[in-house]
Amino acid sequence: MARIQTILIADPDTDFLAWTSTQLSSATTKVITSSDSEEAYRIFLREKPDILMAETHLSPFGGMELLGRIRQRAPNAIVVLTSAFGTTQAVIESMRLGAFDFVRKETLPFTLKAVIDAALKAQAEMRAATSAKPQLTVEEHQDSLVGKSEAMAQVFKVVGRVAMSDAPVMITGETGSGKELVARAVHTYSQRNGKSFVAINCAAIPEQLLESELFGHEKGAFTGAVGQRAGRFEQCNGGTLFLDEIGDMPLALQSKILRVLQDGEFSRVGGSATLKGDVRIIAATNKNLEQEVAEKKFREDLFYRLNVVRIQLPPLRQRAEDIRLLAEYFLQKVAARQRLPRLKISEDAIKVLESHNWPGNVRELENTIQRACVFATSDVLLPKDIPIGMSGALSDEVSANPSLANVVTKEMAIEALLKAAETDPNLQLLPFLEREFTLHSMRATNGNQVRAAKLLGITRATLRKRMEIFGISKELNITG
Ligand SMILES: Nc1ncnc2c1ncn2[C@@H]1O[C@H](COP(=O)(O)OP(=O)(O)OP(=O)(O)O)[C@@H](O)[C@H]1O
Numbered sequence: 001m002a003r004i005q006t007i008l009i010a011d012p013d014t015d016f017l018a019w020t021s022t023q024l025s026s027a028t029t030k031v032i033t034s035s036d037s038e039e040a041y042r043i044f045l046r047e048k049p050d051i052l053m054a055e056t057h058l059s060p061f062g063g064m065e066l067l068g069r070i071r072q073r074a075p076n077a078i079v080v081l082t083s084a085f086g087t088t089q090a091v092i093e094s095m096r097l098g099a100f101d102f103v104r105k106e107t108l109p110f111t112l113k114a115v116i117d118a119a120l121k122a123q124a125e126m127r128a129a130t131s132a133k134p135q136l137t138v139e140e141h142q143d144s145l146v147g148k149s150e151a152m153a154q155v156f157k158v159v160g161r162v163a164m165s166d167a168p169v170m171i172t173g174e175t176g177s178g179k180e181l182v183a184r185a186v187h188t189y190s191q192r193n194g195k196s197f198v199a200i201n202c203a204a205i206p207e208q209l210l211e212s213e214l215f216g217h218e219k220g221a222f223t224g225a226v227g228q229r230a231g232r233f234e235q236c237n238g239g240t241l242f243l244d245e246i247g248d249m250p251l252a253l254q255s256k257i258l259r260v261l262q263d264g265e266f267s268r269v270g271g272s273a274t275l276k277g278d279v280r281i282i283a284a285t286n287k288n289l290e291q292e293v294a295e296k297k298f299r300e301d302l303f304y305r306l307n308v309v310r311i312q313l314p315p316l317r318q319r320a321e322d323i324r325l326l327a328e329y330f331l332q333k334v335a336a337r338q339r340l341p342r343l344k345i346s347e348d349a350i351k352v353l354e355s356h357n358w359p360g361n362v363r364e365l366e367n368t369i370q371r372a373c374v375f376a377t378s379d380v381l382l383p384k385d386i387p388i389g390m391s392g393a394l395s396d397e398v399s400a401n402p403s404l405a406n407v408v409t410k411e412m413a414i415e416a417l418l419k420a421a422e423t424d425p426n427l428q429l430l431p432f433l434e435r436e437f438t439l440h441s442m443r444a445t446n447g448n449q450v451r452a453a454k455l456l457g458i459t460r461a462t463l464r465k466r467m468e469i470f471g472i473s474k475e476l477n478i479t480g
């Protein structure tokens with residue numbers, strides 16, 4: 001006869017408990033339910049169920065804490081957390097605490113059986129295995145990696161899983177998709193968090209300097225090497241080294257990186273001594289490395305060595321459900337940075353954002369929101385404020401150089417004018433244009449009248465007169 005499997009389900013919602021119970025109970029499967037975490041904990045210890053599925057918002061303590069307590073007593077327990085919310089932090093943290101899976105509740109009507117089957121299968125495999133993971137403490141982390149799409153949840157899960165190991169991680173994805181942010185998250189959630197995270201852009205440093213930058217040099221190793229110098233590997237001992245744009249690393253250096261990965265060994269330029277270091281390597285590229293390998297531009301052995309864990313970031317256009325959340329997040333970020341009240345965003349404006357295809361990914365969205373805040377004439381962003389579909393050249397220029405995002409160009413003001421004229425047929429074009437230019441240049445220069453006047457090509461006296469006519473100093477709340 002088949003073994004009877006036991007599933008414990010803890011959830012504050014008794015209707016949900018009744019539903020899962022009918023869905024899952026069978027001749028070979030026993031379902032126990034509880035709406036109380038204290039009770040669920042006791043049941044777990046007594047009944048030793050094969051799997052536990054727990055809600056994050058249980059009381060008296062939440063599912064995350066239940067998970068922590070249970071895994072302290074039973075490090076191999078298979079626990080699936082469920083939640084109506086799937087914040088980045090919750091997903092990463094629960095994976096880090098050793099949850100088997102994190103499932104958003106709204107998906108359960110479709111996925112319950114599959115989720116439970118996968119957990120039971122893992123339990124069966126687990127029963128054979130023995131290795132216990134070290135106990136971890138929960139830490140507070142900033143929720144700066146935003147996303148609630150399924151694709152990003154997968155990314156968070158991998159981040160949570162790999163964080164505690166020292167395995168190299170390879171992050172790939174289009175420009176602006178968040179590779180560096182994910183690399184930092186892997187570091188932050190790892191035991192190396194107290195140590196340094198050192199990023200080095202392999203494409204930005206001339207080939208001759210890159211080796212000494214990475215490994216350091218001895219005195220006199222090359223012209224200009226006046227003293228001995230430690231490289232990034234030494235500097236970040238115990239920490240994480242982020243090799244950005246690894247696809248651009250020269251072949252000769254690739255073999256030296258391979259040596260570090262294999263034996264943890266390297267030498268300074270011009271030095272014969274073998275040094276050892278404890279560095280976790282995370283690499284990123286927006287090149288297609290498989291193709292680079294095929295074309296012999298990238299070492300195959302290094303590729304496999306780095307590709308132990310691969311995080312492929314989905315382009316923003318494939319996760320439109322993240323756009324609203326990201327937009328809100330960036331609005332908050334702009335407000336915090338400029339110490340201004342946070343602007344709201346209209347549903348129609350969100351739709352405009354969601355229908356764009358974002359070749360510059362999250363970075364482009366961030367820039368768009370920043371610029372929209374400059375355009376905004378009320379405390380709600382409307383479609384007219386969203387500078388999408390502006391002259392391509394300008395958009396590209398701004399995506400390539402984020403600091404330009406705060407500079408208001410005449411093209412942008414004209415664009416704002418055209419959009420305003422579209423929605424208000426009685427708009428007085430000339431005064432509007434003059435007012436926009438004045439207002440925007442004052443905002444762009446943080447209220448510096450000399451620079452604003454220069455931007456507009458008028459004298460400071462004229463600027464002051466216009467500000468007075470248009471009541472701009474009050475609106476900007478800038479004195480002087
Ligand atoms: N999921 C996210 N949540 C919040 N901010 C994000 C997210 N993804 C990216 N960003 C922001 O978008 C910008 C670009 O991200 P990042 O620098 O990590 O991209 P990248 O993939 O390294 O780009 P590139 O290939 O051009 O170097 C950053 O300002 C980053 O903070």
Ligand SMILES: [Mg+2]
Nearest residue numbers: 179180244284
């Ligand atoms: Mg980057």
